[in-house]
Amino acid sequence: MQTxxxxxxxxxxxxxxxxxxxxxxxxxxxxxxxxxxxxTVRVRAAGLNHLDLWVVTGAQRxxxxxxxxxxxxxxxxxxxxDEWAVxxxxxxxxxxxxxxxxxxxxxxxxxxxxxxxxxxxxxGAACELVRLPGHALRRKxxxxxxxxxxxxxxxxLTAWRMIVTRAGLxxxxxxxxxxxxxxxxxxxxxxxxxxxxxxxxTTRSKEKEPQLRAVGADGVFSxxxxxRSVLDVTDGHGAxxxxxxxxxxxxxxxxxxxxxxGRVVTCGATSGLVTPVNLPRVFVRQLEILGSTAGNAEEFxxxxxxxxxGLRPVVARTYPFAEVSDALAFLDKxxxxxxxxxxx
Numbered sequence: 612m613q614t615x616x617x618x619x620x621x622x623x624x625x626x627x628x629x630x631x632x633x634x635x636x637x638x639x640x641x642x643x644x645x646x647x648x649x650x651t652v653r654v655r656a657a658g659l660n661h662l663d664l665w666v667v668t669g670a671q672r673x674x675x676x677x678x679x680x681x682x683x684x685x686x687x688x689x690x691x692x693d694e695w696a697v698x699x700x701x702x703x704x705x706x707x708x709x710x711x712x713x714x715x716x717x718x719x720x721x722x723x724x725x726x727x728x729x730x731x732x733x734x735g736a737a738c739e740l741v742r743l744p745g746h747a748l749r750r751k752x753x754x755x756x757x758x759x760x761x762x763x764x765x766x767x768l769t770a771w772r773m774i775v776t777r778a779g780l781x782x783x784x785x786x787x788x789x790x791x792x793x794x795x796x797x798x799x800x801x802x803x804x805x806x807x808x809x810x811x812x813t814t815r816s817k818e819k820e821p822q823l824r825a826v827g828a829d830g831v832f833s834x835x836x837x838x839r840s841v842l843d844v845t846d847g848h849g850a851x852x853x854x855x856x857x858x859x860x861x862x863x864x865x866x867x868x869x870x871x872x873g874r875v876v877t878c879g880a881t882s883g884l885v886t887p888v889n890l891p892r893v894f895v896r897q898l899e900i901l902g903s904t905a906g907n908a909e910e911f912x913x914x915x916x917x918x919x920x921g922l923r924p925v926v927a928r929t930y931p932f933a934e935v936s937d938a939l940a941f942l943d944k945x946x947x948x949x950x951x952x953x954x955x
Contacts, residue, residue, distance in 0.1 A: 616707050617729055617747075618643070619678035620651075621739030624935040624953070626677045629669030632939035635679060637932075642740060645691035650745045652701060656761035657736040657932075657953045658682030659942055660794060661881065666731055667939065673731060679935075680953070681705035681729040683736025684751055684760035692745035700751040703736060703743065704911045705729050705764040710746065720907045721772075728765065728905060736761075737935060737953055749911060752918040762794075762924035762950035763914070765905070769878055770798035770854070771914045772906035774806070778852045778876040782807030787841055787850035787868050789861045791828060792819045792948045795878070797925050799854045800828050805922045811850065813837045813861070822948040826925055834860070838867035849873060859883030866892045876901040925949030 620642045628634035645651045657680040665671045666679060684702040687695050695701070707727040708715050714722040729735045751760045774780045780803060788799045791812030803810040804827040812828040814820060820831040832840040834857075841850055849870035855862060858880030866889065869875055875898060880886075893900065906914075914922075927947030930938035932955050942951045 616727065616733040617735070618742040619734040619736070619738040619740075620742060622932070623678045623734075623738035624680070624932065626667045626679055627675050629667065629675070631664075631668050632936040632943065634667050634675075635936050635939065637935070640738070643742065645689050645742050647691045648744055649691045649742055650687055650695045650748060651689040651740055651742045652683070652685040652703075652748070653688045653740055654683050654685040654736055654738060654955050655757040656684050656955060657738075658761040658764065658766075659938055659951045659953065660765055661942070662728065662731055662765070664939060664943055671731060677730070678734035678738055679730045680735040680737035681731070681765040682761050682763070683741060684757055685741070685955075688740065690745070694745050695748060701748040702751050702760045702915070703729065703741070703764055704747045704749065704908055705768065706905050706908075707733050707747070710744070718907055718909050721905055737932070739955065746908070749915045752915060754921070755918055755923065758926045758929055758952045758954065759924045761952050762926050763918065764911070766794040766950065767798040767802070767924060768906040768911050768914055769904065770795055770802050771917075772910050773854060773876045773878055773903045774799060774802050774852070775913070776906075776910060777901045777903045778854075778874045780806055780808050780852050783809075784851040785809045785811065785845055785848070785870075786852040786854060787865070788812040788828075788854040789834070789865060790814070790857045790881075791823050791831065792816065793945070794950045795856050796854075797826060797949045800826050801922060801925065802917070805917055808852075811841060811844065819948055826948065836864065838864045841868040845870075852876065857882050859886035862886045863889060866898065869896065869898050872897045874899045874901060876903055878903045926952050928952075929954050
């Protein structure tokens with residue numbers, strides 16, 4: 612029998628109307644025992660992403676109702692599999708897949724025809740209890756608090772796949788991160804430093820520049836016309852890897868910033884889906900443009916291992932679960948450096 616997708620239970624933050632944060636309400640759902648192969652986790656913290664904002668405004672073509680949040684961490688409450696016991700501290704792999712097709716068997720969950728992100732294509736982690744397959748859990752790194760653990764899954768997995776798997780960043784190389792103050796951007800800065808790279812970042816806010824340096828950025832520039840600054844601080848070499856998730860507003864400057872033979876890896880287009888590309892800038896300078904999204908289960912295992920080795924997510928602000936609409940409204944202002952997290 613096929614294991615069902617994630618089930619959100621108990622008190623849940625449910626998106627019911629496509630009117631933004633106000634369309635999310637706290638609702639009570641039935642609680643069931645885990646089926647064989649499943650585990651029920653009592654959630655201690657759940658992370659919010661801009662994906663949640665797109666869902667609650669109706670931008671993702673998702674039909675309500677939907678429990679939001681891809682990111683969760685908590686304590687096993689009941690177990691229907693041998694791998695996990697009551698009391699184990701865990702965090703969630705933020706992707707659902709069939710786990711049986713050739714792609715899943717080959718470790719490529721992102722290529723599965725049933726690929727789904729929790730809180731978007733299925734119910735999510737902003738709830739009291741989550742019932743999900745045991746293989747979707749990883750042991751919480753002992754050095755992380757609940758809020759830090761809940762900040763990790765989707766944003767840090769997305770950045771990890773972009774930087775490690777797709778772009779192949781090496782120690783000693785230079786990486787430029789556009790939009791460095793957001794959740795994915797901050798994750799990229801931290802992962803780049805963890806891997807031993809020189810990391811540069813851009814931001815629209817002068818007030819965020821010292822915060823990005825405190826996170827680990829070696830240089831921070833304005834989001835407007837940043838390529839000249841990147842070339843200046845690299846003595847004309849440019850960035851070996853450009854971490855791009857902003858889209859139309861920055862893409863040409865990102866191409867200008869890349870070193871000869873550099874890799875430009877992208878996972879987002881928050882400033883616009885369509886952007887003109889100066890093709891000679893790509894082929895004359897031998898650039899690679901790489902697409903990426905989310906990450907595979909083994910990449911998530913590697914990310915959790917990096918957290919055991921000292922990688923620590925940045926939490927900008929926490930909100931009580933009951934104030935989920937306020938948390939989403941704060942996230943919508945883009946005033947933070949790092950993640951916004953709900954505490955249960």
